[in-house]
Amino acid sequence: MRSLSAWWAGALEHQAHRDARAPGRTWDLRLLPAALAAWAAGMLGTRLPLAQAALGAAACVVVLALLGAVLRVVLRAVADVVARGPAAGQPPSPRPPGHGAGRAGAAGGARADGRRNGPPRGSASWSALALAALAAAAVLLSAAADRPATGALGTVLTDGGTLTVTARVLDPPRPWSAPGPDAPAAGEDRTGVVLELALEEIVHEGHRERVETPATVFADGPAWAGLAPGARLTAVLRADGGQEAGTPVLRAAAPPGVLPAPERTAREDVRARFVVAAAGLGPDAAGLLPGMTFGERSGLDPELEQAMKDTGLTHLTAVSGSNCALVTALAGHAVLALGAGRRTCLLAGLGALGAFVALVGPDPSVLRAAVMGALGAAGLLTGRTALSLTTLAGAVVALLVVRPALAAEYGFVLSVLATAGIVVSARPLARLLGTRVPEVLGIAVAVPAAAQAWCAPVVVLLQPAVPVYSLPANVLAGPLVPLVTVCGLAGLLLLGLPGAPAALAEAALVPLTAGAAGTRLVAGTARLFAGAPAALAPWPDGPAGALLMAVPSAAFVLGVHVLDLRRRRPRPVSGTLRDGPAPPAPTEEDRRRAARRRRRRRAAVAVLALLLLAGPVLRAVLDARRGPPDWQALVCDVGQGDAVLLRTGPGRAVLVDTGPEPRALERCLQRGRVERLDLVVLTHAHADHTGGLPGALHRADVAELWYSTAAPGPPEQVHAAAPGTPVHRPAAGETRTLGDLRLTVLAPQGPAPRRRGPASSSEENDASLALRAELTGQDGTTVSWLLAGDLEEDGARALLRTAGPLADVDVLKLSHHGARNGGTDIIDAASPRLAVVSVGRDNDYGHPHPQILSHLARAGVPLLRTDEHGGVFLLREGDRLRAVPADR
Structure with a gap:
């Protein structure tokens, strides 16, 4: 049996021979x-x-x-001029016999009449x-x-106004926030969701009109946040006017009315059965198997999604050119195995590609890959060589003619850049790596490295951070992608066949189970590298960050091509002859010593690589086995919002506020291993405190819900998001004991009086529930908290007049994210040992305000900030409080 070093040397020799015979690569740039x-x-x-x-x-x-x-x-x-020949008096230049006749038909040669052939x-x-x-x-x-420059929609976009629309949801709602009209002075923000709608019908001033136009809608409220892709709705939208170009931007003027779902199509039925089958194979398969097969990511766990984002593996859950190429190749080879000709194979591949695109949907990446594959197949059908760069350029032109808005879509831009990087730079990089590693490994490294180098300047616009371990993560996960995709496609095909659904589902479980094993390895790779030290390196955001990233990316690409050209350039054969005998040939013992040195160097490199990988693996295993510390409280990092978990027992807690976004709250519950929420408290009805409620209901069992608001009735999100859950509006003085936790309501003193019109932002803030929480440890000692929602100075003064000594606590959660209008009286009355504030990174509201920070510094109160420290576990150790980062 050959040793590993002999196999490695043979692989390198084979690669060197292949590289020496390979012709120089040229690109058709027309x-x-x-x-x-x-x-x-x-x-x-x-x-x-x-x-x-x-x-x-x-x-x-x-x-x-x-x-x-x-x-x-x-x-x-x-x-x-050429036809007139040489000037008079000058003899014609001599030609070899037969020169003109022999080359009369060649392109660019001379014809009998003196003119040139060819273009x-x-x-x-x-x-x-x-x-x-x-x-x-x-x-x-x-x-x-x-x-939409004509008709009712064009009129509303140009002049402003409202219209009633019937539309279909294209993408899941995404959270957004912006400073309020008086921010950052008052510190109040405007939050909500943004979603893409396909407008089908509009009604404006009594006129009904059919349209087919995508639109971007900014909205607020849980009814909008809970919409799923594919849902049909009616809504009243308004435009500010002055829009003459670009995708229409509208704002919701009222909650939507959800229309009854139409009868599910065959495509949707097959996809739904696939999702149900994948859900039974484990949480990783439930999210990754549909995503890697046809781009469905609704079941992807937020923690795993973040890990894939931190390791540059997000593209695996978006259908791309590799999926389309795999579908086309599989269909073509299947027909070829049956004895069909080349054209039949290509037509079968194109047919399978069309069916796949119809199943997945017109995602920009899928459209680009599908059009590129169709153009390449057409080139082969006509007998011409398909040049990848030319095919990509043709696909870009065709897609932009059909859909010009693709030019500004990040998905399309990244897809084209990644393909161009692979076409232009992957082969030279693989040749350079092929001198040190076998061909298969060189290609496995070169393809993701080239794609990342070309895409990096655009990626930092989306996420101002650099995933440090993106390359090794892609190298390890890359070989698993074809396995998962092929198994997923096989299961999808079985589920789509006519016949008994139960029997087909049983048959589909065979390939889906194999694909689920691959998804577990992909998920493990993402978690492994996401948990490694310094997995994300910070990077400047905006155009400056993109330009800064373009410098090393361009230098890397240029260096690869320069080194490749220099290495492939023929070496000079001229030299100087030296007198004397030739140097003696190396002996067999010399060759053996050199081989031993090479083997030792390679073994040292292998051991070093294993050690570098062993550290993150060991840390990930230990963290998974150790779990979270024995915490009393967990301050969640939910961005610009509030969410605090107070532990009541193993796997149980009380949640005070939910933050603005469900997924961020779900990640916090996952880190704390919280499975049951004995109580959820919504201090007041602002979206940065209530928007994450669906995440709490999805991730944990909720036993009861408390709320407060300046409005006469409960917030609509309470009934919309928590049907069947007991809902209660507590009064000041009310207490509740849950496990090791005792809660006391300090404010407000009573519901706000009835008023006409909605409450102002300040009135809603001052209606916040103020709670005193007392957490008793195993040694009998108690840590007290004061959580005052978003109380402003008037509300804080009212609280302090009635709370008395109950306001004196160990830990103070700063009201209103540390805004100036929260005042400093509550800090002086609480005299806390520790203050915490939940704010978003680089928020536009000036939170926490410098005046609050300086007052805490003068009082000698340390401050924990989620924008700087992330989520934080708070532990009690004797008479000391210890903070442990939760976002490891």
């Missing part, structure tokens, strides 16, 4: 100007007013015609220029045609 022009036109066309977009398209056509006429005149003049010089550049101008004109015209 379609590249057209793709760049189409992209620029798409970026401009969706932002320019209608008249300017149409004028730009006409200008492209006019310029094209003028340049064509000028170039035609110049080329004809050049051709006439004239400059025709290639003229073709590229013509294609670029035509592509830009087509994209601009398409953008102008898609503009």
Whole structure:
């Protein structure tokens, strides 16, 4: 049996021979100007007013015609000069016999009449220029045609107003926040969700009109936050006016009315059965198996989703070119195995690709991959070689002509950049790595490295951080992707066959179980590297960060190509002859010593790599086995909002406020291993304190819910998000003992008086529940907390007049995220040993305010901030409080 070192040496020798025989790579750049022009036109066309977009398209056509006429005149003049031959008095240059006849048919050769064959010089550049101008004109015209500049929608977008729409939800709602009109002075924020709708029908001033237009809607309230993709609704929306370009941006004026779900289509039925089958194979398979098969990520665990984001593996759950290529190749090889010809195989592959796209949906990445595959197959059908860069450029032009808005979509941009990086830079990088590692390993490293280098400047715009372990994570997870995808596709095919659903579900479990094993390995890889030290390196955000990242990315790509060209350049054969005998050939013993040295070096590198990997693996295993510490309280990092867990027993706690976003709260409950919430307290009805309630209900069993508000009745999100859960509005003085926790309500003294119109922001803040919490440890000692919601100075004074000594506590949760309008009287009355504040990183409201920070410093009170420390466990050790980071 061959030793490992002998196999390694043989693999390197084989790679060196392959590399020496490989021809130099050239790229066909003729379609590249057209793709760049189409992209620029798409970026401009969706932002320019209608008249300017149409004028730009006409200008492209006019310029094209003028340049064509000028170039035609110049080329004809050049051709006439060439046809006249040498000047008078000069003998013709001698030619070998048969030169003209033998090459009369060659491109660029001389014909009998003295003119040249083939296209004239400059025709290639003229073709590229013509294609670029035509592509830009087509994209601009398409953008102008898609503009809702006429009809009721165009009128409302231009002049402002309200309209009633019937629409379908395209993407899950995403949280958003922005400073209020008086922020940061008052410190109040506006929060809600943003979602993409496909408008189907609009009603404006009594006129009904059918439309097919996507729109971006900003809304507030749990009814909007709970919408799922595919849901149909009616809603009243308003526009601010002045919108002449781009995707319509509307704001919700009222909660939506959800329409009855239409009868499920065959496509949706198959997908739903697949999701149900995957859910029974474990939590990792429930999220990753549908995602890696057809892009469905609704079941993905928030903690795993964050781990994949931190390790650069998010793209695995979005259908991309690799999935489309795999589907096409599998279908083509299946038909080929049955004895079909090349064209039949390609047509079968294209048919399978079309069915796959119909199943997945028109995601930008899928559209790009599908169009690129179709163009490549068409090239093969016509007998021409499919050049990847040309095919990619053609796909970009075709997609932008059909949908100009893709030019500004991050998914499409990243997909094209990743493909271009693989086409241009992966092969040179693999050749460089092939001199040190076997070919398979070199390709496994080169492909993700090239894609990441090209995409990095755009990625930092989405997430201003660098995933340090992205490359090794992709190298380890990459070989598992085909396994999971093939098994998922096999299960999907079985579930889609006509027949007995129960029997088909049983048959589909065989490939799905194998795919679930692959998803567990992918999830383990993500968690492993996400838990490693310094998994995310901070990076400047915005355009400055993108430009800063472009420098090392460009240097890396340029260095790879320069080194590859230098290594492949033929070495000079000239030299100096030296007198004397030739040096003696190395003996067998010399060769053995050199081989032993090489083996020792390789073994040292292997041991070093194993040690580097062993550290994160060991830490991840120990953290998983150890679990969270024996905490009393957990201050959750939920961004710009509040959420505090007070432990009542093993796996049980009381939650005070929920933060603005369900997934952030779910991650906090997961870190604390909380499975039951004995009580959920919503201190007041602002979204940064109530928006995460669906996450609490999804992640844990909720026994009871308390609320307070300045409105006469309970907040609508209470009934919308917690049907069947006991709901109570506690009064001041009410107490509740839950395990080791005793809660006392200190404020407000009573419900707000009835009023006309909604309560102001300040009135709602001052209606916050103020709670005194007493946590008793195993040694009988007690730690007291004061949690005062978003009380402003008036509300704090009212609290202190009635609370008396109950306001004196060990830990103070600063009211209103440390805003100035919370005042300092409550800090002086509480005289805490520790203060905590929950704020978002780089928030626009000035939280916590410098005046509050300086007052705490003068009082000698240490401060824990979630924007700086993340989530924090608070533990009691004797008479000391110890803080332990929760976000490990």
